[in-house]
Amino acid sequence: MICVTGNQMKSIDNYCIEKLGIPGIVLMENAALKVVKNIDLDRFNSFTIVCGVGNNGGDGLAVGRHLIVEGKSVDIFVIGNLNKGSKDFNINCNILKNMNIKINLIETEEDINILVDSLKASDMTIDSIFGTGLTRDVEGLYKDVISSINKYSKYTLSVDIPSGMDSDTGKILGISVRADKTVTFQLMKKGLVNCENVVVESIGMPEVAIENVLKSTDDN
Numbered sequence: 744m745i746c747v748t749g750n751q752m753k754s755i756d757n758y759c760i761e762k763l764g765i766p767g768i769v770l771m772e773n774a775a776l777k778v779v780k781n782i783d784l785d786r787f788n789s790f791t792i793v794c795g796v797g798n799n800g801g802d803g804l805a806v807g808r809h810l811i812v813e814g815k816s817v818d819i820f821v822i823g824n825l826n827k828g829s830k831d832f833n834i835n836c837n838i839l840k841n842m843n844i845k846i847n848l849i850e851t852e853e854d855i856n857i858l859v860d861s862l863k864a865s866d867m868t869i870d871s872i873f874g875t876g877l878t879r880d881v882e883g884l885y886k887d888v889i890s891s892i893n894k895y896s897k898y899t900l901s902v903d904i905p906s907g908m909d910s911d912t913g914k915i916l917g918i919s920v921r922a923d924k925t926v927t928f929q930l931m932k933k934g935l936v937n938c939e940n941v942v943v944e945s946i947g948m949p950e951v952a953i954e955n956v957l958k959s960t961d962d963n
Contacts, residue, residue, distance in 0.1 A: 744943075745953075746933045749875035749910040751960055755929070758952040768831045770946050771798065774928050775805030777944035778902055779813075781926045782867070787898070789816040791865040793849075793858070793888060794832075795872040795906075796823035801832035802902045803871025804839060811844065818861040822849040822872065822888055849888060859891050868896035870920045874903050875910035875932060880917035893921050901925040903932075910934040929953070 747755070759765045792807045794800035800821065807819045819839065825848070828836060839846060849858060862868055870892060872885065881889060889907055892899060899922050904910050907919030913934035924940045929948045935941050 773946035799874030804835035862895035872906035
């Protein structure tokens with residue numbers, strides 16, 4: 744199995760978008776569909792989805808949309824500055840707004856109390872706060888949110904990597920989501936090698952992108 748660093752995965756992603764012309768939103772949609780594929784929709788009917796404002800959060804928003812289309816009960820929470828959302832996060836955010844889907848912002852401790860109520864009521868929590876680019880310790884409201892997920896979630900699925908984990912080493916950056924299952928995309932991340940219940944799903948990245956990037960990097 745090929746294992747890659749966060750930087751290698753980012754380079755492969757950029758190669759697909761910039762060199763091959765695959766829109767990032769297409770890769771995001773593919774990722775969301777693969778997450779949904781890994782959810783037992785007969786067992787799980789209510790969801791709390793916690794998103795950051797980067798592309799990992801955009802994945803979570805798209806997952807939420809597909810679950811809503813499936814008739815599931817979905818509470819969506821976003822932590823972070825919406826004015827700093829990534830391009831593809833913003834696209835998915837606007838789609839949900841156009842569908843009149845409520846997006847709960849986490850800005851205060853009171854908002855965390857609302858999140859806790861949702862976590863307690865839901866069958867599954869979907870963690871899409873941080874992706875493979877996290878390098879700093881988790882602090883402040885983010886720390887409180889992850890702590891709440893770990894305390895109250897009945898079952899947690901992490902998108903790409905558990906939020907708070909270093910994707911290269913597996914080190915916990917202050918605090919990390921304790922995932923029951925992780926769906927990671929295209930290639931295994933080095934930091935996930937020792938984690939349990941990790942599923943690697945293709946999101947349509949051509950082999951030429953992977954080969955060219957890995958040939959040009961020395962840290963594989």
